[in-house]
Amino acid sequence: MQYQDLIDACQTEWQAYTKHDFVTQLASGNLPKDSFLHYLKQDFLFLKQYARAYALAVYKANSLTDMRQALPTLNALLSSEISHHVSFCQDWGLSEAQMEQEREDFGTLAYTRYVLDAGMSGNLVDLYAALAPCSIGYAVIGEQISLDANTLWENNPYRSWIELYAGDDYQGHAKQGALYFNTLLANIDIKSERGQQLIEVFCTATRMEIAFWQQGLNATN
């Protein structure tokens, strides 16, 4: 099987995630600032746990090849992606230290700890199946926004976010990661018990993405 088979097996959740109101409003620049700020602070905490999960991928690797595959992502998470969020939040007067003191919201805890536990209790393939909705989904969303005629570019307060995930760096990195994930999936039949387990992991993580967007939207209420 390939990663697209996982997406196909969770179409309802995948559409609800990649076309969530949070995404549409962000693209049009209409997303309330409180929503975005809440999202960004929680996503900062998310990325910290997500980096732990990529460290777990190095721990779980059998070969140097697999170890070296996960390491650049770990480095990128702890530098560029987290840095974007920190520098964005600094414009609101929040320092990295303050952001790290924020309480993790339920959606943040649910998503990140699910990924970590799925990866720890399963093997490397389970871990990547739990990581994939985020890494692949954000690339899909970034591209989708950048191609959408309705996207507001001028004066969109969230433009730097769009540019981060639609940019060549992230897109190239995500594509490379997705191809690697395909090599891990190559010998697994989607109809086998193992294949069904991986669908379960991928769908659950996708459900968590939906809840994570919603958590941002809810923050204005």
Add this chain to the structure above:
Amino acid sequence: MQYQDLIDACQTEWQAYTKHDFVTQLASGNLPKDSFLHYLKQDFLFLKQYARAYALAVYKANSLTDMRQALPTLNALLSSEISHHVSFCQDWGLSEAQMEQEREDFGTLAYTRYVLDAGMSGNLVDLYAALAPCSIGYAVIGEQISLDANTLWENNPYRSWIELYAGDDYQGHAKQGALYFNTLLANIDIKSERGQQLIEVFCTATRMEIAFWQQGLNATN
């Protein structure tokens, strides 16, 4: 420090948890059946993960004494507690296999995976600090309900739940576990960095308990 110090350090959350509307309505028999049923199905899934956490406590133990401490709880979870839920749900026509197929709700995922990750990434003390709000809290709640004059006993549809957690078996087991937890905490100063970490773990798990009750209440909407 002692476990009571952890409770004292999280009083707001502890009160919100142990005196939650879900608990009050359950004691008075006024809890909507849909709420209880949703809770019970999710709690079944919760107990399965909670049993994994006690298995982790055996794995994390340094001594035979510590291993033998966790084992009876693991046995009890996989027999009496889960059995109660299964037999209760059978009256609604749900088999254990069907219950195991239910989707884990967000609150269930957030709570259980947080406990498992706190325990895996920390050591045995962190694990018990994450487990304590449930094991100690349910004993507190069970006793509180059984002593409360407002509690409805006759024809309370949730009586078997109250009897389970107010009963001598659970109460004795929880007390023994709490005393053991005290021995693990004995040499840790609550004001030290280590003490503060444990407060953070205990409070986060308590927050998850509140969300877990709320998840049940919300199920009727």
Add this chain to the structure above:
Amino acid sequence: MQYQDLIDACQTEWQAYTKHDFVTQLASGNLPKDSFLHYLKQDFLFLKQYARAYALAVYKANSLTDMRQALPTLNALLSSEISHHVSFCQDWGLSEAQMEQEREDFGTLAYTRYVLDAGMSGNLVDLYAALAPCSIGYAVIGEQISLDANTLWENNPYRSWIELYAGDDYQGHAKQGALYFNTLLANIDIKSERGQQLIEVFCTATRMEIAFWQQGLNATN
């Protein structure tokens, strides 16, 4: 594949393990007491770690069925098997507490920590592949000794050991565990990359068994 395929794939190591001089000398009663005592003390420490590995199997399980499969073994290890070693050593004046204070020898550390790490970094199947050489091998050895005409029964100082592993309890338990392992292996092709990984785990654990016997023999020198 089935567990016998793993044995077939590691025939050299398997023969060296199950027909090791330590085993032959134990069966004939000619094993030096120092060798046996060293072995027994280290095996006591081994069983403690081995019990941690079965706790890990509960943690790693996806279903209640899988959890309930590992639990009886965990209970048996912490009661009957460890008790045999303790009661045997008490005849030499060693208490359980003293045995737990013994230093783990290199072979003990290598074997047990390899099993634990193979299980933690892989999934449930990797864990059972690492556990199998001991659980299945001791049953094979127990039966082999009990059927061997050269086995000394009268006045064999190691008779209780033989009776433990040749006895119906251990044999039945091991057989049941081996059949369960077969269900985990059923959908895995031994020639696939996954199959080759499992051979690697099984062979490495078998190599550790050889070293563990040798460690006992060396103790007299």
Add this chain to the structure above:
Amino acid sequence: MQYQDLIDACQTEWQAYTKHDFVTQLASGNLPKDSFLHYLKQDFLFLKQYARAYALAVYKANSLTDMRQALPTLNALLSSEISHHVSFCQDWGLSEAQMEQEREDFGTLAYTRYVLDAGMSGNLVDLYAALAPCSIGYAVIGEQISLDANTLWENNPYRSWIELYAGDDYQGHAKQGALYFNTLLANIDIKSERGQQLIEVFCTATRMEIAFWQQGLNATN
């Protein structure tokens, strides 16, 4: 306590490790090539597992500060240190792929899996206590050799090894890591139960270092 307290508590093992015949012979250039080659191939496999342990340190970290502390070491292990061994072995006609196919010897398995399990079952401090004998010890040995008048520099076939560990890069990195370890130990009393556990971990890992040198020496027999 400080890391020096751990060294002081394991003086016998520490001396046997840092002044092992393998080290003396390597410094004088008299070490048999087979010994060194066996050591280097096994150390290559060791470093791969050791890198997994530093990845575990990122996973185990509570703060971004702790995560960013472990990451440079992980990067260095997977690049410069492993590269040294690979390029050294290429002079003997061995490729990295061939080295990765070598069987892990008992001493390699015992040491690495002990570190990984001590770190996984304990917390971040246990992990660093298990890592310290290698990271700090190699810096001590590197400096000791470079200051020793008996060290052969000209035509010493192992000169690149000495230069690697006596060099400013490794020395500076190890010193920084040791100071960080001191901050983790600062609030732990060496006489407390926790302190005694850490001594146990540190001493066991040091015993493994001795066995690792010996494994190299034995390779000529």
